[in-house]
Amino acid sequence: MSTAVAPMSDVDTTSAKPLLTVDNLVLRYPVRGGYLEAVSDVSFQVARGETLGLVGESGCGKSSTGRAVMHLPPPTSGNVTLGGQRLTGLPRNELRAARRRMQLIFQDPVSALNPRRRVRDIVAEGLTIAGVAREAAQEKVTEMLRLVGMDIDIVGERRPHQLSGGQCQRVAIARALVLQPELLVCDEPVASLDVSIQGQVLNLLEDMRTELGLSMLFISHDLSVVHNISDRIAVMYLGKLVEMAPSDTVTRKPAHPYTRALLDAVPSHRDTEDHGTTLRGEIPSPMNPPSGCRFRTRCPIAQDKCATVVPELREIAPGQRVACHFPLHGDHDAAA
Amino acid sequence: METVLEVENLSCSIDTADGPVKLVDNVSFAVRRGETLGVVGESGSGKTMLVRTIMGISPKAATVSGRVVLDGVDVLTLPKKERRRRLGAGIGMVFQNPMTSLNPVVPVGRQITEGLRYHRGIGRQEARARALELLELVGISEPAARLKQYPYQLSGGMRQRVMIAAALACDPDVLIADEATTALDVTVQKQILDLIKEIQTSRNMSAIIISHDLGVVAGRTDQLAVMYASQVVETGATADVFRKHRHQYTSALLRSIPDIEAEIHTKLATIPGSPRRNTPDVVGCRFAPRCAAATEKCHEDDPAPEFSEGSAEHWYRCHWPTPLPDGSTGMRLAKAGRE
Numbered sequence: 001m002s003t004a005v006a007p008m009s010d011v012d013t014t015s016a017k018p019l020l021t022v023d024n025l026v027l028r029y030p031v032r033g034g035y036l037e038a039v040s041d042v043s044f045q046v047a048r049g050e051t052l053g054l055v056g057e058s059g060c061g062k063s064s065t066g067r068a069v070m071h072l073p074p075p076t077s078g079n080v081t082l083g084g085q086r087l088t089g090l091p092r093n094e095l096r097a098a099r100r101r102m103q104l105i106f107q108d109p110v111s112a113l114n115p116r117r118r119v120r121d122i123v124a125e126g127l128t129i130a131g132v133a134r135e136a137a138q139e140k141v142t143e144m145l146r147l148v149g150m151d152i153d154i155v156g157e158r159r160p161h162q163l164s165g166g167q168c169q170r171v172a173i174a175r176a177l178v179l180q181p182e183l184l185v186c187d188e189p190v191a192s193l194d195v196s197i198q199g200q201v202l203n204l205l206e207d208m209r210t211e212l213g214l215s216m217l218f219i220s221h222d223l224s225v226v227h228n229i230s231d232r233i234a235v236m237y238l239g240k241l242v243e244m245a246p247s248d249t250v251t252r253k254p255a256h257p258y259t260r261a262l263l264d265a266v267p268s269h270r271d272t273e274d275h276g277t278t279l280r281g282e283i284p285s286p287m288n289p290p291s292g293c294r295f296r297t298r299c300p301i302a303q304d305k306c307a308t309v310v311p312e313l314r315e316i317a318p319g320q321r322v323a324c325h326f327p328l329h330g331d332h333d334a335a336a
Numbered sequence: 337m338e339t340v341l342e343v344e345n346l347s348c349s350i351d352t353a354d355g356p357v358k359l360v361d362n363v364s365f366a367v368r369r370g371e372t373l374g375v376v377g378e379s380g381s382g383k384t385m386l387v388r389t390i391m392g393i394s395p396k397a398a399t400v401s402g403r404v405v406l407d408g409v410d411v412l413t414l415p416k417k418e419r420r421r422r423l424g425a426g427i428g429m430v431f432q433n434p435m436t437s438l439n440p441v442v443p444v445g446r447q448i449t450e451g452l453r454y455h456r457g458i459g460r461q462e463a464r465a466r467a468l469e470l471l472e473l474v475g476i477s478e479p480a481a482r483l484k485q486y487p488y489q490l491s492g493g494m495r496q497r498v499m500i501a502a503a504l505a506c507d508p509d510v511l512i513a514d515e516a517t518t519a520l521d522v523t524v525q526k527q528i529l530d531l532i533k534e535i536q537t538s539r540n541m542s543a544i545i546i547s548h549d550l551g552v553v554a555g556r557t558d559q560l561a562v563m564y565a566s567q568v569v570e571t572g573a574t575a576d577v578f579r580k581h582r583h584q585y586t587s588a589l590l591r592s593i594p595d596i597e598a599e600i601h602t603k604l605a606t607i608p609g610s611p612r613r614n615t616p617d618v619v620g621c622r623f624a625p626r627c628a629a630a631t632e633k634c635h636e637d638d639p640a641p642e643f644s645e646g647s648a649e650h651w652y653r654c655h656w657p658t659p660l661p662d663g664s665t666g667m668r669l670a671k672a673g674r675e
Contacts, residue, residue, distance in 0.1 A: 057521035164610045194378040194548065194611065196626075199592040199604035206601060221522065228594035228602060247600045265522040267551025269593050278530050279523040282493050 017084070018045035019215045020069070020183055025078035027061075027068045036287055038064035039075070040239040043313075046183070051209060051216040053230030053247065055223055055262070059283055061239040062219045066185045069217065070102055071095055083182060100130060103176035107188035109168035113160040119145075119171055120156040126179045144178040145171075147211075148204060166197035170204065177208060184208075185217045190225060202229055223266045227251050232319075235259050238286055238294040241313055245320035255316055255327040258295045293325065301326055337368040339405075340509045340542045341390075341427075346402035348389040355616030359385040359398065361566040365559070367510060367542045374553030374574060375546045376589075377563030378611045383546045385566070387514050391427065392419055407509060425455040428503030432515035434495035438487040444498045445483030452505040470501040475531060493524035497531070504535065511536070511543045517552065529556060550593060554578060559649075562586050565622035566614045572650025582644050582657035584630075585623045621655065629656040 027039040039061045046052045054062045068075040071087055080087045087098055106112040113122055120141055127137040142152045148170040160168055169189060176184060186205065190198040206229060209216055220226045226233055226247075233250040235243045235258065243256040254260045264276030281298045284290055290297050296306040305325055313323040316330030348360040360382055367373045377383050388394050390404050392411070403410045406426050411419045431437040438447055448470055449463035458466070464483070471479035474497040487495055496516060503511055513532060517525035533556060536543055545553055553560055553574065561571040562583065570583040581587050591605035609626045612618075621627070624634040634655050644650040645660065 057523060166610060195550075195589060196378060196592055196607035197610060199594075199606040200608075202594070203604055203606060206603070223522075224594040224596040227596050227600060228598070228604065230600065251596050261523060263596075265526040266596060267522070267525070267549055267554065269551045269554055269590070269595070278526050282491050282524055283521070 019048045019050075019083050020046040020217070021079070021081040022065075022069060023079040023081075025065065025068055025080070026076045027064050027073075028076040031287070034287070037239055037289075038286065039068055041078075042236075042239075042241050043078075044234055044241065044244060046215045046217060048182075048215055049209070049213050050232070051218055051230045053226035053233040054217060054219045054236060055221065055226050055233060056236035057221060057262075057283055059238075059286065060236040061286075062221075062236050063187050064239075065236070066104070066187050066217060066219050070099065070104055070185055072104075100126070100179050101181050102183040102185060103179060103181040105169075105172055105176050105184065105186045105189045107191050109165055109172045109189075109192070110160055112172050113168055113175075115160050117159065118156065119150075119158050119160075119163070120152060122160075122171060123175045123178055126175065130179065140178055141174075144174045147177070147208070148174045150174070164197070165193050166200055169193065169201050173201075173204060173208065177212065177214075180212070181214070183215045183217065185219070187219045188221070189218075191220065191222070198225070205229065223251070223262060235262065238283065238289050240294060241323065242295065243320075243322045243324075244313070245317075245322075249317070249320050253317075253320075253329065255320060255322040255329055256295075256324045257299050257301055257326075257328065260328060261298075261300075293323075337371070339366045340369050340407065341367045341544075342403070342405040343390060344403040344405070346386070346389060346400070346404060348385060348394050348398050348400050350395060350398045352616070356399070357616060358566050358614045359394070360389050361614065362402075363561075363568050364402075365561055365568070365571060367544060367559075369509075369542055370536070370540045371559065372536065372543045372545060372557040374557030374560040375544060375563060376548065376550055376553055376560065378548060380611055381563040382566035382614075383548075383563055384514055386563070387429075387512055387544075387546060390512075391423055391429065421455065424451060425506040426509050428500075428506070428508035428511045430496070430499045430503050430511065430513045430516040432518050434492065434499045434519075435487060437499060438495060440487055443484050443486060444490070448498065448502045448505055451502065455506050466505065467501070470504060471498075473504070473535065474498070474501045475527075476501075492520055493527065496520060496524075496528055500528070500531065500535075507539070509542060511541055512546070513543065514546045515548065516545075518547070518549070525552075550590065562589070565612055565618075567622055567653065569623065569654070570650075570652040572644065572647060576644070576647065576650045580644065580650070580660050582650075582652040582660075583623075583654045584627045584656065584658060585654075586652075587658045588626075588628070621653070631656070 023043050025039055025042045028035045028037050042065055054065060056062045069080055082101060085098060090098060123141045123144060124137045127140060145152045150170055190201050193201060208214060218226060218229055230247050233247050234241050237258050243259045250259060251263060254263060261279040279298055284297055292308050293306040293311050296302040311323045311325050313321050315321050316327055344364050346360055346363045347358060349356040349358045363386055365373060375383050389400055394400055404412050406422060411422050445467045448467045452458060452466060453463055467483055468479050471482055476482050476494060476497055517528050532543060545557055547553055557574045560574040560577040561568045564585050570577060570586045588607045592607055594604060607626050620635040620637055621639050624630040639653040639655045641651045641653050
């Protein structure tokens, strides 16, 4: 029997082309009285072996973006290309096959695992569906559990409720990685874990990335966590990307006022009285986003132009792109 | 400065099939007027049980011992009704999830003044006027319209502001915020923390801020207590606990937090295993099974509280305390210890 988990033959593994290309992604949900646009025209790329962090507050569309990349559900419009294969518009069965190359890890590891199944079966499920023989699957499961720091002889027969939250997340990671995906979409993977456990899971994800050459889309509301694990960070606000740059640039030299505000709001673990400025108000309803720049209603430096002209994401420094008419550094938007 | 709330050797235990389990284990602290005490610990460390025991709302089957002295009166010895009157008016509570702590079918105005009408016995009109004032105080726009609204019509941040307004209604001496900002976004969390600070300063009110997040208490509290397995394992001035922490758990916890100013892809220091629950058979240091510095002694002897050099307030329960830094901050020291 073939090992269906091997990368497909049409995958482009040689060139320096990005593994994941997302173009003009839009995701709309029908709601009473119209549409809710959760993701508005989002474009980004993730290189092989790279981790792209996606940060923003609740309701900003970061999870929806991750879901739309996986085609769970398929985006309303836009293109998702994974390793040269265009996923958008693929027939159902081909999409299913292609999805094996991307795996998802969720926030709450306990509810993400079937409480009635044993750990060894949970991890093996993807392999079974892919048609891998029992013996071979068992071998892979043992190996993968070992890789995430668990012994199949100890945990194999257990069910999720017999494990701690951190252990469940390890099982979830093993289940995702056993199919040898190229892309791992992590949706708040450490948000429900205690700090002492959070570090274990972050280190594990980092080890897996380097060891298996994975690419990651790492979604989180926690800038310190995202900064630690990501090569680049994309900041979202109300369905739009507002800034995208290498991690250190985002945290040390942010250009968008929202990124600045988000950084100021991250509780500092240094004991200092200076907490920076506080952002006014709360995130507006995505049902009826503000005109022009969506952040203008809370922006400390908004001007008339911000209410009328939608700022485009543009490069203001090498590798740093920002959607703001009046970025905190670099040229102002003279053209528009 | 005058002490407003003093907790002395407070314990709360519950009988199980295996024997009594301590939910709160011999906790002592004092909060002075206008000061803020931070209580940090991981889930299951006993933070919430501590608050419930103080407020006299521990589980029915629990056995409570020790003293809770509020404004000079040991409330635990009072008859139930009298205790309720004193605690209800003297301590304001804000909980983690405003959606479940607010009644979904009662307009928020009535919920804000419920305590006021119960404890102070004021009339409807006066209560309404007071509710308006309180809503304004916590920064809610159009307070008159909001009074009639229900919790579902408000955002998470607004609901938490309503909770704070209700907690402040009786002019409490102490405000206890139990993970009050955990469910909120960081930008809103900051607004709420700023608001609590502001109100505290203007009313000279004391506060206890309980959180799993060291960042929430850093720079916002005067005293800090670190809890582990139902015990306070280290306490002292917040600055001392952060910069001159002695307990192995405190220093491991501080090291395990990703530092936004560190290099990307920095390996995080981790604490092996997971937090333990107190069981009847527990002996020795609670943290010993996860501690890198633990010796045989730690597994056998429960370390007694010990004062840190030169401090009358900063103490820890550890046989092998981490050395004091040489003038540098605790965080820097912690960083140097990374793998």
